[in-house]
Amino acid sequence: MVNYTNRVMVALESCMGHEIAWPDRQERAQSAAHFVSLGFPGCVGLIDDILVKLSQQPRDDGETYVDRKSNYSLNVQVVCDENKHVIYFFAGVEWKRQQEVQDLCLEINRRPGGLLYR
Numbered sequence: 001m002v003n004y005t006n007r008v009m010v011a012l013e014s015c016m017g018h019e020i021a022w023p024d025r026q027e028r029a030q031s032a033a034h035f036v037s038l039g040f041p042g043c044v045g046l047i048d049d050i051l052v053k054l055s056q057q058p059r060d061d062g063e064t065y066v067d068r069k070s071n072y073s074l075n076v077q078v079v080c081d082e083n084k085h086v087i088y089f090f091a092g093v094e095w096k097r098q099q100e101v102q103d104l105c106l107e108i109n110r111r112p113g114g115l116l117y118r
Helices: 002-015 025-037 094-110
Strands: 046-053 073-080 086-092
Touching (some): 002 086
Antiparallel strands (some): 073 086
């Protein structure tokens, strides 16, 4: 199981920046138009988050992988557009994802008008 998890993670991470990329202005407008027709104004993607249980403690910084249920797990978050194409992917430990979200919020606050609607 560990080998398959590693293979999937390596494959997804190798796609970051070219196959998996945040949409440009035109793509965001197209996605927003689709989602507003479904009753979700301002939306450019759908998000899901799951904890993937690990069979054992990771070798490096293993204690950071303990989830709220005291299992070793990996937090996986994926955002897809209206065509079910992945536009964002995160896999790591919960506190690192929270730091990423915090950093994104700080960046949005620095730029009135936001990153999502430029």
